[in-house]
Amino acid sequence: xxxxxIGTVGLGLILCIGLAPGRVIAAESALNSTSxxxxxxxxxxxxxxxxxxxxxxxxxAEERWQVGTQRRKxxxxxxxxxxxxxASRSDNTQExxxxxxxxxxxxxxxxxxxxxxxxxxxxxxxxxxxxxDLAEAEYYATLAGLLTDVAEKxxxxxxxxxxxxxxxxxxxxxxxxxxxxxxxxxLQQVQVTDLYDAQARLAFAQSQQLDIExxxxxxxxxxxxxxxxxxxxxxxxxxxxxxxxxxxxxxSWLALASQSNPQVRAREYAVDAADKAIAxxxxxxxxxxxxxxxxxxxxxxxxxxxxxxxxxDYIGVDVQIPxxxxxxxxxxxxxxxxxxxxxxxxxxxxxxxxxxxxRTAYLQMQSAALRVQAAERLAESTALSYSARxxxxxxxxxxxxxxxxxxxxxxxxxRDLQRARYDHIRYSLVLKREAGSLTAEDLLDVGTWLxxxxx
Numbered sequence: 001x002x003x004x005x006i007g008t009v010g011l012g013l014i015l016c017i018g019l020a021p022g023r024v025i026a027a028e029s030a031l032n033s034t035s036x037x038x039x040x041x042x043x044x045x046x047x048x049x050x051x052x053x054x055x056x057x058x059x060x061a062e063e064r065w066q067v068g069t070q071r072r073k074x075x076x077x078x079x080x081x082x083x084x085x086x087a088s089r090s091d092n093t094q095e096x097x098x099x100x101x102x103x104x105x106x107x108x109x110x111x112x113x114x115x116x117x118x119x120x121x122x123x124x125x126x127x128x129x130x131x132x133d134l135a136e137a138e139y140y141a142t143l144a145g146l147l148t149d150v151a152e153k154x155x156x157x158x159x160x161x162x163x164x165x166x167x168x169x170x171x172x173x174x175x176x177x178x179x180x181x182x183x184x185x186x187l188q189q190v191q192v193t194d195l196y197d198a199q200a201r202l203a204f205a206q207s208q209q210l211d212i213e214x215x216x217x218x219x220x221x222x223x224x225x226x227x228x229x230x231x232x233x234x235x236x237x238x239x240x241x242x243x244x245x246x247x248x249x250x251x252s253w254l255a256l257a258s259q260s261n262p263q264v265r266a267r268e269y270a271v272d273a274a275d276k277a278i279a280x281x282x283x284x285x286x287x288x289x290x291x292x293x294x295x296x297x298x299x300x301x302x303x304x305x306x307x308x309x310x311x312x313d314y315i316g317v318d319v320q321i322p323x324x325x326x327x328x329x330x331x332x333x334x335x336x337x338x339x340x341x342x343x344x345x346x347x348x349x350x351x352x353x354x355x356x357x358x359r360t361a362y363l364q365m366q367s368a369a370l371r372v373q374a375a376e377r378l379a380e381s382t383a384l385s386y387s388a389r390x391x392x393x394x395x396x397x398x399x400x401x402x403x404x405x406x407x408x409x410x411x412x413x414x415r416d417l418q419r420a421r422y423d424h425i426r427y428s429l430v431l432k433r434e435a436g437s438l439t440a441e442d443l444l445d446v447g448t449w450l451x452x453x454x455x
Contacts, residue, residue: 068132119283134269160165236448
């Protein structure tokens with residue numbers, strides 16, 4: 001499956017978590033009809049689309065799903081009619097009582113067999129179908145994880161860009177304040193300690209800016225490495241983005257996660273498959289019944305003796321009843337029961353992990369919404385405080401240290417607000433992923449929160 005196109009319609013088709021196989025094929029056709037190679041991405045959709053085609057983990061999960069599909073077909077094929085044809089031609093020499101005879105011989109047959117009862121084969125087919133469903137669930141779990149990871153790294157870049165702009169503005173503001181303090185020191189209107197403090201704050205602001213530049217470089221590289229696409233001028237988060245707490249209760253999210261998370265579903269399929277494996281092993285104790293229909297044409301008899309040409313039609317039922325296998329069947333049943341117990345405990349462990357991660361994401365999203373509100377108030381108050389301190393410094397009622405402290409608090413609050421807003425988006429995606437409710441619409445809605453960068 002090649003998923004390389006760009007476009008809201010095509011992306012919406014393939015990103016729906018839980019597509020049926022037929023709809024996946026339809027989505028693939030839609031995507032291939034508008035296939036485009038992305039060299040440098042700007043929108044979130046660009047990177048999501050590229051990651052689907054680029055990710056080796058998703059390709060592995062897809063091929064495992066394909067393996068499961070073929071194994072199901074193979075198991076089903078064992079229960080369908082089997083037709084075999086045989087033909088031979090030979091030159092024979094027969095010596096008897098001093099007489100030597102040379103004669104050709106021909107023998108051909110057409111045989112049809114049909115399983116009537118084979119408990120092992122029946123349950124092997126059921127198990128193969130369940131394992132196909134397991135591989136499908138794991139594919140969509142991998143897809144959901146990939147998409148949220150891409151979105152998270154996209155917003156990491158945006159957050160680093162915003163932080164860098166804030167740090168650059170802070171550096172300029174501190175630089176202006178430091179020049180002002182230096183001029184006042186030359187006029188002997190401030191103490192030398194104020195000058196040293198201003199210079200130290202300027203050096204700190206510069207080092208902070210360099211550190212954020214390094215973080216931005218790393219964030220861009222992580223996004224490129226995950227998607228295989230260069231990072232261009234990314235769309236920016238709309239300042240009017242509405243930050244809201246989760247609407248549903250925690251209990252409803254936990255119940256949804258227990259039922260819909262693809263990792264939980266995969267473990268449930270594993271338990272069902274292990275149950276069918278037990279039944280398959282127990283089938284070794286049961287009889288196997290096969291219908292056989294055969295037509296044979298031959299002019300040879302037993303030990304290739306010459307016979308008149310004959311045509312023989314045969315139809316019958318072959319019954320095999322196992323009596324004793326040296327204890328191997330009992331051991332295989334015991335092994336299957338142990339594997340079933342392992343699968344049950346893996347399901348329980350996965351459910352506990354998913355419930356806990358869903359609870360954490362819910363509380364983090366709830367906390368992020370409150371932190372955004374608090375950070376907005378703090379940013380407003382620190383901006384007012386800085387303006388007041390700056391005015392006080394001009395009037396000589398406060399020191400330069402007070403102004404620098406207010407300046408530091410203002411830009412720190414600004415970056416805290418930025419971080420809280422991006423955390424809210426990340427936690428909302430993680431919550432939907434853990435609950436198994438992440439859809440293409442959710443990711444495309446996220447794209448609507450972004451606006452084209454301004455020159």
